Amino acid sequence: MSSQGNGLPEDKSWPELELPELLTSNGTVRALHAAIETDWDSLRRSGCQTAAGRASWKHIIHDPVAGLLAGETYLRSIFEKIKKDRLNNAREISGVILAVRTLWIDSKLEAALDSFDGAGAQVVLLGAGMDARAYRLSCLRESSVFEVDFPEVLQAKTAILEAAVGGIDEQKQPILKAKSLSRVAADLTEDDWLQKLQISGFEPKKRTVWILEGILYYLSHCQAIKLLTIIAEKCQLTHTVLLADFMNKQATKLSSSTFHFHCDWPDELLPSLGFSDVTLSQIGDPDANFGLMEDPLNLFNKLRSLPRSIQTHPDDGTPCGRLYLLQASGSPNQTDS
Numbered sequence: 001m002s003s004q005g006n007g008l009p010e011d012k013s014w015p016e017l018e019l020p021e022l023l024t025s026n027g028t029v030r031a032l033h034a035a036i037e038t039d040w041d042s043l044r045r046s047g048c049q050t051a052a053g054r055a056s057w058k059h060i061i062h063d064p065v066a067g068l069l070a071g072e073t074y075l076r077s078i079f080e081k082i083k084k085d086r087l088n089n090a091r092e093i094s095g096v097i098l099a100v101r102t103l104w105i106d107s108k109l110e111a112a113l114d115s116f117d118g119a120g121a122q123v124v125l126l127g128a129g130m131d132a133r134a135y136r137l138s139c140l141r142e143s144s145v146f147e148v149d150f151p152e153v154l155q156a157k158t159a160i161l162e163a164a165v166g167g168i169d170e171q172k173q174p175i176l177k178a179k180s181l182s183r184v185a186a187d188l189t190e191d192d193w194l195q196k197l198q199i200s201g202f203e204p205k206k207r208t209v210w211i212l213e214g215i216l217y218y219l220s221h222c223q224a225i226k227l228l229t230i231i232a233e234k235c236q237l238t239h240t241v242l243l244a245d246f247m248n249k250q251a252t253k254l255s256s257s258t259f260h261f262h263c264d265w266p267d268e269l270l271p272s273l274g275f276s277d278v279t280l281s282q283i284g285d286p287d288a289n290f291g292l293m294e295d296p297l298n299l300f301n302k303l304r305s306l307p308r309s310i311q312t313h314p315d316d317g318t319p320c321g322r323l324y325l326l327q328a329s330g331s332p333n334q335t336d337s
């Protein structure tokens with residue numbers, strides 16, 4: 001469906017909240033989501049929140065299982081926020097950053113896989129949460145996909161998706177689009193995650209796209225740098241592409257108890273770790289717009305017009321919180337030269 005410049009569908013009506021039938025009818029799914037709400041910490045629950053964001057932008061992002069994986073509470077919450085934004089004629093509708101980030105990663109992933117002339121590649125999602133790219137992107141048909149997250153997150157995800165198979169509505173059943181999918185239960189702050197990935201079939205010498213979407217800023221500075229260094233080292237073995245989002249310092253201040261790692265200049269950090277080709281995009285840039293940011297007074301367009309070194313907005317003194325989208329790559333030939 002096409003949209004107006006701010007993400008609204010052309011008929012100006014936001015799609016209504018439609019709870020996936022299994023969220024109410026299936027006892028296993030209901031129990032799993034009840035356990036997520038009571039037993040999980042906010043870090044683990046953040047995956048459901050992100051899925052709810054994708055579900056609420058379903059006129060832009062086709063994710064057949066986002067609502068099911070998000071659960072009723074998060075779905076209701078984001079639809080409520082969107083309703084308020086629309087009543088207030090907000091220039092930025094809740095979830096728009098998530099929509100742009102999702103589409104940006106989808107498009108860069110497809111281009112990276114296209115550039116790997118023919119040979120099947122690996123795609124590793126670190127902090128995969130309730131991501132459903134393996135079920136929604138046909139560009140993954142030749143790729144082995146690996147989802148890494150905490151054990152309880154991946155167990156719940158698998159159980160919810162299994163409950164959907166054999167459900168009443170065949171149209172809405174998750175069908176794997178990737179060549180294969182492996183779920184790797186690991187804590188990315190521990191030393192053994194790479195070993196666990198390899199035990200699950202990851203081949204270090206096979207071309208790989210690494211997706212770090214909504215994960216780095218939950219880590220400490222040391223943990224994030226260690227993670228990025230491990231990925232950068234893979235450039236010496238094979239063609240390696242990294243797609244990741246970074247918060248600047250001001251963005252992490254929005255919740256200093258939740259967000260930790262920040263980087264104001266990731267386009268300087270990544271080459272220093274061993275990546276060769278690094279490009280940085282900001283939300284609203286020509287390649288990170290998708291027709292959702294036409295209003296020049298939109299917060300993101302205002303931010304883009306300011307030098308990145310500026311920390312507070314000259315007009316109103318508000319902090320310039322930014323989310324950077326980074327593509328970095330490297331390969332043995334480039335590393336040698």
Ligand SMILES: C[S@@+](CC[C@H](N)C(=O)[O-])C[C@H]1O[C@@H](n2cnc3c(N)ncnc32)[C@H](O)[C@@H]1O
Nearest residue numbers: 044046047050127128129149150187188189214
């Ligand atoms: C904001 S969600 C993003 C999920 C997914 N990438 C997406 O965009 O939909 C962050 C995810 O990172 C996972 N995560 C955070 N810290 C982690 C760690 N130390 N090890 C493994 N996973 C972690 C959380 O469990 C959660 O699923």
